[in-house]
Amino acid sequence: MAKTFADQLASRLNDALSKTDFAGELPEGFNAQIDQAQNRQFGDYQSNAAMILAKQLRKNPREVAAAIIEQFDGGTLSEKPEIAGPGFINFRITQESLESVLQSLLNDPDQLGLEKAAEPKTIVADFSAPNVAKPMHVGHIRSTIIGDCLTRVAKFAGHTVISDNHIGDWGTQFGMILWGWKNLLDETALETDPIPELLRIYRDVNAKTKDDEALKEVCKAELVKLQGGDEENLKIWERCIELSKIGLQKIYDRLDVKFDYWLGESFYNDQLAPIVDELLAAGIAEESDGAICVFFPEVEKLADKPTIIRKSDGGFLYATTDLATIDYRINELKADAIWYVVGAPQQLHFDQIFLVSEKRGQKAELEFIPFGSILGKDRKMLRTRSGDTVQLADVLDEAVVRARVIIDEKNPDLPEEEKAEIAEIIGIGSVKYAELSQYRMTDYIFDWDTMLALKGNTAPYLLNAYVRTRAIFRKLGKDFEPGGNLTLTADAEKDLILKLAQFAEVVPSVLNDFRPNTLAAYLYEVATTYHKFWEACPVLKEEGDIRQTRLAICELTGQVLRCGLGLLGIRTTEKM
RNA sequence: GCACCCAUAGUAAAACGGAUAUUACGUCGGUUUCCGGAACCGAAAGUCCAGGUUCGAUUCCUGGUGGGUGUACCA
Structure with missing residues (x-):
């Protein structure tokens, strides 16, 4: 190509x-x-x-x-x-070049002009990473969708990408959950729908500990027992993880997000003590006030911001786990690069972790890919603990319901099964597009109507352009067949082909600064340009080379839209 | 206290130093003998403040203002 x-x-x-x-x-x-x-x-x-x-x-x-x-x-x-x-x-x-690129792109349906990376890398993509025993709320959507999109784009560009869901399965929340499981659990509720019941336990205990210091200590003791290998607690813990994973998987299936690994925090338990020892031996870490810390005197901003890797009570922290995780990814998964799609508030933490990795002489490219916060109406970050957050599953359900209303109105004669399928594609696609079409650092206030919009610069607009490309061939009665002498006769054709040829320029740029919104904006322009072409250039009414050329343009537009939307993680539909 | 992020029409967003700041929603007005009108065409409306760097600044730098976040034993 x-x-x-x-x-x-x-x-x-x-x-x-x-x-x-x-x-x-x-x-x-x-x-x-x-x-x-x-x-x-x-x-x-x-x-x-x-x-x-x-x-x-x-x-x-x-x-x-x-x-x-x-x-x-x-x-x-x-x-x-x-x-x-x-x-x-x-x-x-020149017109000649546009005609020839139309032909060559049609001959390259897999890559659409994009050359694979000359030096493919092995990249571990760390995203989503919810805590277990809690349902995912809207706040998890950004990491999941942005991470998934970057994974798809990097794969398309020729890299080997390993997606790893670093779930929070070993946090202090288990102290409360264990006590709650033993004292507050409603078995029947757990049977019918485990995640909400686990969440209820967590919130109830969380509320109780607010003004009950003794209970707080009891929960801590449960956690220590778990970490010490207590059999009963381990059993409960394993059951919690199992139930949680089933619930999480349902959401990932709907979102069409796949992970190669689910290596949660607990996976690294055995590695924590050796790492601390190693850092102490290497003189990278030192004891301070009973805790083991790494200081960064060479970085002015971090002069008074050490990272703690072992508490004075001997316990380890998430910094320790993250260091062990880097080891595993470099040594076992052979990562050249590790991408962390994590909220902006964790900037300092990752700055520190990356510096420690540097001190240890590790060479992998570590990328912190932060995103802005989803805020509540009070302009504060949404918090699971407080209990008033919107669950991700509810957002997806509502999105599909809203899409369905419009399908019933526009296309009432479709079979029920098809309507349901299309509503799912449009609803989920709209949520994803809303997220991916804005710059990832922008904070926003959660709002149903904004996130679930179906008018304007939204997924349905792009999907409708795709549907129109397919409608032509449905009407024609057969798929596109190559051939003929491609000749351009209208400005709308030239504008569109130029736009389509730029697919290969835009896709790699997404990875320059990890900005899916550039791709979303490009696809929106493709759709707009196609709709204009549609108004200006009849296809099936024409004959000969003009008709063949326009069919070729429709075919290529369809391919670019399907492929591009696919990179955003949005599925296409033939009818809507 | 210190650090990081953000600030663009009524609302929500885009522009990783370029020309007349680009879209959408909303508002107002048009387009259908025609392949899907979930479309197309048009109108009004905007870069937080003060300096600086530059041929050129929404973008980079300094200082304010406002909001968010983080900052030694949560993750």
């Missing part, structure tokens, strides 16, 4: 630069960049190289641009570039 338009233009632009009079005066390693034009009136692509160079060369930027253009050989790729404004160089892709 050929390079993208941007790559080809950049290479030709740099060739041109090397032929100019001032080629010898360019800064060391200067590489001119090509960007997609922000405003189509200026062309398809643009470069600001002339303006950047003008200063160093002490020349007028427009003169620099003119000198570059003088040497620029667009070949069959682009028209003669134009100078505009303060010194932008604007490029327009």
Whole structure:
């Protein structure tokens, strides 16, 4: 598959630069960049190289641009570039190139022009990571959906990605749950629906301990017994994990999220003491006030922010577990990179953990991929403990119900089974799209109508564009068949093909800064451009090459939308 | 106290130094002899404040203001 338009233009632009009079005066390693034009009136692509160079060369930027253009050989790729404004160089892709890219993308249905990574990495993606014995609430949606999307994109780009659900199965909450299980458990409730019952226990005990110091101690003792290997407590614990996993799996199935591993905190229990010993022996950790800490005197901001890896009572903390987890991922899973899709409040913790890893000489690329908080109406973070949060399962149910209402209205004659399936796709897709289409650091206040919107820049808009591509072929009575002489006759066709060709430019950029919203925005533009094409260019009414060309465009649009939505984790439907 | 994140039309968001700041919801007004109108076309409305760097700043830097979060034995 050929390079993208941007790559080809950049290479030709740099060739041109090397032929100019001032080629010898360019800064060391200067590489001119090509960007997609922000405003189509200026062309398809643009470069600001002339303006950047003008200063160093002490020349007028427009003169620099003119000198570059003088040497620029667009070949069959682009028209003669134009100078505009303060010194932008604007490029327009030729019709010939657009026709040929349409053909070559149709010949490449698996990758749609995207080249696999030259140096594939093994990446462990750590996301979702709910605590067991509690249902997932809306707050878990961001990690789960963003992590899943990044996993899909990285795989598509050719990397090996191992998804690992690092569940919280060994926290202090088990002290309360154990006591609650023994004293407050309603067996029948547990039989019918275990997770809510476990949550009820947890909340009840949590409330009781608020003003009962003695009970707090009793719970602590239960936890110590568990950690000491007490048989009865271990049994209860195992049962809790088992029940919780079943409940969690239901949600993941609906979300179409898959994990290669579920290596929770408890998996690393045996590794904690050895790590502390190792760090002490290496002089990385030291004792302070009875606790074992790692200090970071070399980092000014962390001068008074040590991380504690063993408490003065001998217990370990989540920092210890995270260090053991890094070991396992590097040594056993052979990770070149580890991605943590975790809430922004944990920034400091991961800064510290990563520094410790560095001190230990570990080389893996550790990426903290934070996201903003979902807030309650009071503008404070949602907390499970307080008990007033919205459960994720309820959000998904409501999303599907709302989608169903519209399907009944728009398409009442579909069979019941199909309606249910489509409602699921649209409902879940809408929730995912709402999350992925905004910048991950943005905090937002949870709101049913925003999260479950079905109008505007939402999943149904994109799905409808896909459905339209399929409707054409349904009407035609057969699938797309290659052939004919592809010729473009309308601007709407050219706009759309350019957009489709940019799929291979956009997808890799998602991983530059871990921003699924760039892909979501791109797909929205594809859908908009297709809807405009639809208005301007009848397909089945035409004949010969024009009809064949437009069928090809519909086919390719469908493929890009299906593939792109797939990367977001959103399934497509033929009818809606 | 210190640190991190955020601040964009009435509302919710986008723009990882570029041209006239881009969308959606809502408001107002149009489009259907035509392949799915869950569509298309049009209008009004905006970058927290004060400096700085730059040919060019929503974007980078400094200082404010406002909100969120974290900060030695929870995860």
